[in-house]
Amino acid sequence: MDNVIVVGAGPAGMMAAIKAAENGADVLVLEKMKQPGKKMLITGKGRCNITNTAEIPELIKNIPGNGKFLNSCIRAFDNADVQYFFNELDVPTKVERGGRVFPVSDRAADAVNAMVVRLHELGVKLCVESRVSDIIVENDRAVGVKTDSGKVFSGDVVILATGGASYPGTGSTGDGYVMAKAIGHEVTPLLPSLVPLELEEEWVSELQGLSLRNVRVALMADEKKVTDIFGEMLFTHYGASGPVVLSLSRDVARLLAEGRFVELMIDLKPALSFEQLDNRIVRDLEKYQRKEMKNAMKDLLPGRLIMPVLDGAYISPNRMANSVTRAERHRLVNVLKGLIVTVTKTRPIAEAIVTAGGVSVKEINPKTMESRLIKKLYFAGEVVDVDAFTGGYNLQAAFSMGAAAGNWSVWNEED
Secondary structure, three states, X not given: OOEEEEEOOOHHHHHHHHHHHHOOOEEXXXXXXXXXXXXXXXXXXHOOOOEEOOOHHHHHHOOOEOHHHHHHHHHHXXXXXXXXXXXXXXXXXXXXXXXXXXXOOOOHHHHHHHHHHHHHHOXXXXXXXXXXXXXXXXXXXXXXXXXXOOOEEEOOEEEEOOOOOOOHHHOOOOHHXXXXXXXXXXEOOOEEEOOOEXXXXXXXXXXXXXXXXXXXXXXXXXXXXXXXXXXXEEEOOOEEEOHHHHHHHHHHHHHHHOOOOEEEEEEOOOOOOHHHHHHHHHHHHHHOOOOEHHHHOOOOOOHHHHHHHHHHOOOOOOOEHHHOOHHHHHHHHHHHOOEEEEEEEXXXXXXXXXXXXOEOHHHEOOOOOEEOOOEOEEEOHHHEOOEOOOOOHHHHHHHHHHHHHHHHHHHOOOO
16 A cells, blocks of 8 residues: 655644545654644634534635635535544534534644544554655655655655644744745745734724724725625734634735735724714714713723724814714714724734645645646645635635545555
């Protein structure tokens, strides 16, 4: 049976190794870190959001980075398969808001440890602190790998699952991109995805720690709307984070790379129309008619947000509520329905949850994950130009690609 070498013991690499071994292959896993699954341990804030219960078309829709490319391998190993896989490894799962699936224990370590135990059960040889530097190719065929120390491991199959370039402390330092380029594969430009944003406005730092729920945030490029998302955002000392901002960040990074002028327009009251919000403000101004505007807005906004909103509407915070004109009130409504902040840059790729960009999907067979350029070379996980939103979609993609690579690395035997 094939001698399979897997480079990288993250979620995709471990899944690939497990599937190859279950098919009878002799498998070696080489991992540069001291322990496998380090990045997986921090997913879902340490709880490990292993997948999402969404229907497959919805899963793919939530993988904006080449989700359609994954259609075959996700259908071959879908979200139900992922849950069954972990349940069989004595990791019971539960479903939470938005279809997110977690271990019942809320411990990412349980999911990682279960995969490691399964590797050992199958007789997979796992070598940690073994950094691969080169893929050895002969006659357009992968025949082994070479480590930093100069040691060569020969094999019939190589599966590259080294991760991306985000969270380098977990081992994702972009090694796979360098190796893939060295043997002729195209690597599309790398950009941070699911990453916080830095904002220009000085008042933002005063809002550090303020979370806004049920807001609609529109992404603007050169003052034209690109897209918008409803949900929660968080202000930080440098800008903004939170689910909505992270989901928009992939497009933000691309637009900034193109030299576009990027803004976020925050609808603080998306459930109310202009007229409904105007009527609400009329009632508040009447209720607090003898108070200054900075105090008359307390029912409508969090305290720290009042000053930026009034400033945006050109209304003095010391202005008496009963003196506000209709025109001023309408300016206030416009700001509440469209508070503008300017994006200067994303946080560094090292702080991104995932990397957008990677080995071009045009050069990979979507069914088998085998290279179209080099026989017996397979790819899986974040090293591929695939990235998804938060909610379990990135791990699902990693597991599906890993399962495809592991299975087909054994099934694709030549006569």
